Amino acid sequence: MQVSEVTKIRRKVLAEVSRMALEGDLVENIADILSTVVSEDGPRYRCCVHKERAVLKDRINMALSQPIGTPLTEAAGRALAGERADLPAVNLLPEACDRCPIDKFLVTDACRNCLAHNCIASCPKKAIMVVQNRAYIDKTACIECGMCKRSCAYGAIIEISRPCERACDLKAIVAGSDRRAVIDYDKCVQCGACKVACPFGAISERSDIVQLIQRIKAGHSVYALLAPAFIGQFGPKVRPEQIVGAIGRLGFHSVREVALGADAVALAEAGEFARAVPAEQPYLTTSCCPAFVAMVEKHLPDAGERVSTTVSPMVAAAKTVKEEDPSATVVFIGPCVAKKAEARRYPDLIDFVLTFEELAAMFVGAGLNVAEIEAGAHISVASRDGIGFARAGGVTQAVCDTVAKLAPGAELKPQRAEGLADCLDMLSKMQRGSLDANFLEAMACTGGCVGGPGTMADPRLTAKLLELYAAAAQVAAAPDNPAAKAENDLHRRKNSAG
Template sequence: MLHETEITQIRRKVLSELSRLAFTHSLEEQVQDILTTVVTENGSRYRCCVHKERAVLKERINLALSQDMTLPLQEAARRALEQHKANMPVINVIPEACDECPIDKFIVTDACRNCLAHNCIASCPKKAIKVIQNRAYIDKAMCIECGLCKRSCRYGAIIEIGRPCERSCSLGAISSADERRVSINYDRCVACGNCKLACPFGAIDEQSFIVQVIQQLRSGARIYAILAPSFVGQFGVKIKPGQVVNGLRKIGFYEVQEVAVGADAVAMAEALELSEAVPAAKEFMTTSCCPAFVAMVEKHMPDLVEHVSTTPSPMVMLGKKIKAEDPSAVIVFIGPCTAKKMETKKSGGIIDFSLTFEELDAMLTGAGVRLADMPEEGYGTQATYEGNLFACAGGVAKAVISATAAMGMNAAITTQQCDGLENCKTLLTQVKRGKIKAELVEGMACSGGCVNGPGVLADCRVTAKQVERFAVQGQAGNI
């Protein structure tokens, strides 16, 4: 399992407590108690005082209830129980938690030798650098943070310090607002979740629908859990896929299906679309299964939108199939991705809720269900080897090529694969300019693919091997 920071522990404690109270019908009456059980008078202190700690925690609870962070806790709990979901972005700043990190971007260190060349002074367009007490000094009032001084120093004595959240966002969606508090530009944000992982104060988190889902489970409705292919290995290497499925049924899910089945349908559809569109209508096509990648193209490279496949994602593809067979179905996607919550809102009611593996783990904990105690009963994947490998970088392109060959079409297609948004931007730019040849471009927002999403529980290197093993055994019928 991944190393749990204290931020992770607090977040999971909040989600688990909300789940427990929701399952025991006592959320509205006891939600206030979470403030004193998670932040105790004699417990660990991360901020100035217990009052500040609880103010931060209160906003975190509200966000986990998918409610406005200014609402009183009991009202927020009541609204969540009534299935209300605040109209807010998926990724949000918790105002009380933001440390308002210093923004002096370039700093002269003790490595400065006050050399004769003074390249830093010569390079500065605003003359913001002076020598004081035998050492270079940057006047912050004059500095425009161009970075020329850092690049010119032969000793490397000038360093660049950026906010962790800003550094994590390759799309420039994070900035410091008034009084240094972080701000998210939602015109640029794609809900990838990198900033949430990067903030060392836990000041950025995601909207959660965990209580709303539990209420649906308690309602007696037919609730379908659709599991992303990367679910294998998330809950520990000893936990079998069948135990995960049985755990979901134990807490009230009517049926459990694999999104990998939707991935198989996507591979066939994209193979057909590729054969018809490239090169007849356009020079290349990109995949469309990653919502953060698609949003990046839409918001940052709009001239390339026409190159994105029009095929729905595996999540939506499977959701359509289920809703066609059971119009009353309530569908809950469970996976590693925060951007899927954004895609869910845009799905037009095909998908009703999205949860991360972290949220599912909290639900199981709140319900008192241990996966290790669940019966294993041999569970085999209903999808192909290729469909399961949608979870790993490179897997989508391979599946499309395999589908092309299976349908008797030209499989001699040049593909390129990119993972990580910065890498995706670079590759798409090069393909567009003709510097790199590609007829099919696979884009994944997370490095390594979905197995390394922001909502995972386990190391992606381990889960990638587990996913492939599950896919191979499924082909052989050995699970």
């Protein structure tokens, strides 16, 4: 998987912040990151070292979960005290935004200055003229409707969009009046696609690494909920038990599989489908992807009642831990940025969310080489289907297998969507009744969770390694897993008592 300079800088900042927090000298040395990451000798990515360090200050604030512009020593002190600013999961770094001075429509050298002049004829604002035997677009008059591009017989007019805008399927990020990117949080679902797309690293996520490290150092019982997409994230030859062992070396009290929570979700969601479809509603959608759930709430609220009421595997796993140990600090570790937003809906269950990238930064900060960890064999307590939740089609497989075992008379006609544009399209069709399906698996990321913005490995490789890992599971489906049934029964009794 290609690692860009943007990614290298982001990971170096996170690793340095982790190291200083672990060594106990964060406040004293936080400003040193400015000179270690960006030196006078280069490399230089922006106009001058001062601009580089202004951007870096914003990035450090995000790594400390503090507002942009907070003095670094003050931000470090707040982070060590456990303070977390009320920030969205995804944020713009103003100093890093290049303001992309891009004109949306551009006439290329393919222009033939033809006799028809379809581009001129089609322009509603007469913004096109011929200058030196070539069409020219007057940007002061152009309204960027695209009629010229569509009418050109040679395809000589091209459309250029800003990377962040192009990556956002929900049109939640646009260029403001000064061309600097602006995130519309009324539309944004915190999926992190814009963060991955921006070649200037101007979009970042807030991190709670320091606050988590402080909780570990204080001796709290910190439980790691490890998402099944962890397979292959630290190299194809790194074994699952080595990753689990390395997490233990960081000071975590225990590591639990979110895949077991996925088994509990499969049981609950299959039961909900058999009960509700078609008796109460025409179809049901999955609820495990928080970006998709937020998309429905913000962009297609009329379909909200069709989204499963079953909690996500993260929340299901967290419930089990909190029921066993009410004083536990629960940390979800996975590939997803949107989980940081979802966690805020369950403050009594989820204390922190880390991406795999942030976990890797903690390993580096602690001086741990995962590939060298000696650990015993790791045997998953989840089913093959539960582990498969992490890839596209996995939830469908799990629910189909569970329905077939527990409600064989139910007719399940599944469809799946990857990417928010596809999710919106599929769901709109189901709302209109134009799609012959009664169950929709919806994933915001292409490929499923293995393609999330917090991953470190090629999604195709992860998906293959995940299949091999799942194939070694002791049971095939959730109904065959006594641990999942016990977990589901525990949740049901707790909900009834509440």
